[in-house]
Amino acid sequence: MGLKIICRMSMVSSFLFLADCSRVINERNAQKPLSSTRYYANGMKSEYVEFKISDGPGKTAPDTVYSGSIIKWDTLGNMIFRRRYLNGRLEGDSEEWFPNGVRRVLQTFHQDKSDSSVYWYANGVLSKRIRPGKDRDTMYVYDESGRLQGVEVLENVE
Numbered sequence: 001m002g003l004k005i006i007c008r009m010s011m012v013s014s015f016l017f018l019a020d021c022s023r024v025i026n027e028r029n030a031q032k033p034l035s036s037t038r039y040y041a042n043g044m045k046s047e048y049v050e051f052k053i054s055d056g057p058g059k060t061a062p063d064t065v066y067s068g069s070i071i072k073w074d075t076l077g078n079m080i081f082r083r084r085y086l087n088g089r090l091e092g093d094s095e096e097w098f099p100n101g102v103r104r105v106l107q108t109f110h111q112d113k114s115d116s117s118v119y120w121y122a123n124g125v126l127s128k129r130i131r132p133g134k135d136r137d138t139m140y141v142y143d144e145s146g147r148l149q150g151v152e153v154l155e156n157v158e
Contacts, residue, residue, distance in 0.1 A: 040075050047072045051085070074099060086111075098122045132156075 035050040051068030065088035072080045078101055084092045089112035096105040102124045108115040117130040125146045131138045137154040 042075060044075055044077045045073050046075075130154075 034052070035048070037048050038046045040046045048071045049068065051066045053066055067086050067088075069082065069084050071082045074080055076099075078099055079097050081094070081096045083090060083094045086092075090109035091111065092109065094105075094107045094109055095103065098104050100122060102122055103120055104122075105117065105119050107117045114130070114132060116132065117128075119127040119129075121127045121144050123144065125144055126142050127144075128142060129140045131140075133156075135156055137156060139152045139154055140148060141150045141152065143149050
């Protein structure tokens, strides 16, 4: 009994790209997510990808969309980042950590647009907070002891 490759998967810049996927994946796994786990040579988990494929509006390969999660660890088993996608767009919390386990970034997304962003120093102290507005974002900047150092207003450019 042999195996037939029905989909090729690769990670590029921490984004999931799928190519050469046959419609058989959609038919066989319409309700079941596909997943992949990779390991470092030392046996530690390096990344975990879980996704579900669905047809986009045109129902052709370029219109295929992916929903799921990507988690990446360093060689010591510390989580580096975790991202979630819905219909091919960032959705929900996207998190990153320093090698010491302290959270580095927490961004909340809705349809690929950031609803809020919070950053920390490696010592766990708040570094900056960005609050999006309709036309402008407000960024609060803190020093390494957590004292507010300034507020900046950033114009939204699209």
